Amino acid sequence: MAIVMPLIAALIVLFGLIRGVPVFDSFMLGVRDGARTLKMIAPTILGLVFAVTLLKTSGAVDVICSAVKPVADALGFPSEIVPMALLRPVSGSGSSALLIQVYKDCGADSFAGRVASVIAGSSETTFYATAMYFGCVRVKRIRHTLVAALAADFTAMAVSVIAVRLYFGYNL
Amino acid sequence: MLNYIWSGIVILSVGCAIVFGKAESLSAAMVDSAAEAVELLLTLLGILCLWSGIMRIAGDSGLTRLLSRLFAPVLHPLFPRLDRESEAFGAISMNITANLLGLGNTATPFGLKAMEELHRADPSCDVATDEMVVFVVMNTASLQLLPTMLGSLRQSYGSREPFEILVPVWISSACALTVALVTAVGLNRLTGKEGRRLGWRSSCLLSRR
Numbered sequence: 001m002a003i004v005m006p007l008i009a010a011l012i013v014l015f016g017l018i019r020g021v022p023v024f025d026s027f028m029l030g031v032r033d034g035a036r037t038l039k040m041i042a043p044t045i046l047g048l049v050f051a052v053t054l055l056k057t058s059g060a061v062d063v064i065c066s067a068v069k070p071v072a073d074a075l076g077f078p079s080e081i082v083p084m085a086l087l088r089p090v091s092g093s094g095s096s097a098l099l100i101q102v103y104k105d106c107g108a109d110s111f112a113g114r115v116a117s118v119i120a121g122s123s124e125t126t127f128y129a130t131a132m133y134f135g136c137v138r139v140k141r142i143r144h145t146l147v148a149a150l151a152a153d154f155t156a157m158a159v160s161v162i163a164v165r166l167y168f169g170y171n172l
Numbered sequence: 173m174l175n176y177i178w179s180g181i182v183i184l185s186v187g188c189a190i191v192f193g194k195a196e197s198l199s200a201a202m203v204d205s206a207a208e209a210v211e212l213l214l215t216l217l218g219i220l221c222l223w224s225g226i227m228r229i230a231g232d233s234g235l236t237r238l239l240s241r242l243f244a245p246v247l248h249p250l251f252p253r254l255d256r257e258s259e260a261f262g263a264i265s266m267n268i269t270a271n272l273l274g275l276g277n278t279a280t281p282f283g284l285k286a287m288e289e290l291h292r293a294d295p296s297c298d299v300a301t302d303e304m305v306v307f308v309v310m311n312t313a314s315l316q317l318l319p320t321m322l323g324s325l326r327q328s329y330g331s332r333e334p335f336e337i338l339v340p341v342w343i344s345s346a347c348a349l350t351v352a353l354v355t356a357v358g359l360n361r362l363t364g365k366e367g368r369r370l371g372w373r374s375s376c377l378l379s380r381r
Binding site: 001009013015016026027029030031033034035041042045046047048050053055056059063099107108109111113114117120121122126131133138143147148149151152159163168 | 181187197198202206213224227231274283285291299305325329332334356
């Protein structure tokens, strides 16, 4: 699978050559655009990394988790993966680290490990993506974007548990 | 809304650190976070520049237009006001292709380009258009068909069948994406009428003048 990315790059360059495009000139023009885009998203990323680091090191995640855990238990949501599910919308690297923790504690093929995998595979870092995409065009009023995005995240979490139970034949 | 979430995270974290007596590690982490952010930005700079370059070739050679035509039947109903031949439509198509292939890092440059193109219609406006909402929401739901990263992670932590979770992932992704799009389009319709009455559209028109 590691070949997909380089292969796509090569195919695009090849297609450009066949169509008679001055590929290297085009490439350099594009790189200039890329550098400009980074300048637009840099403040957003700095702000988010700052907030997420604070959240992780201060123990605030534990506080929120202990508040959410009783609810999760009542709904049949494995309590081992509550921290990972909570951090998922905010931080990709943070939730990956917690995903690995679940694998180490419970095993990758355990119920908790499978549910955590499905959540990781079917959701994205919502706040990060939203802030970055709107930050790059300086749009401030994002209307109901977060409402819809968080509804999707919540659906992914709920459906993950149900899908894993049905697919692997656990008791509902 | 992001203002409240961001400040909420900062204040809650500092409060917790004081209560738990973690003030020292927190101040160390603040310094580290700045370095971490710069490192992340440098990585992103590389990816962004590289793929923006490749994307430019795809655009100049007409490959993007081919992809847009391929995706038009699916995407046109979601973005009814967008011209199928427009740059924005092309960038959205490229973004979705990269997402489907599980190339998350590659999808981001295409997505940023799409946002810039969508914003070009009214550059002075700081209110999200219907198209922006649908596009961003689509990107916050997962579109990938083959979660390769997840599979290799599972394998390295002792899973006997790393890809056994594939079908539940598809089910969950499909449900999440459906909810995302239905909510976004539904609220677009609702607030579209409401918004016109409240005047946010006209406030944008005024600021342009």
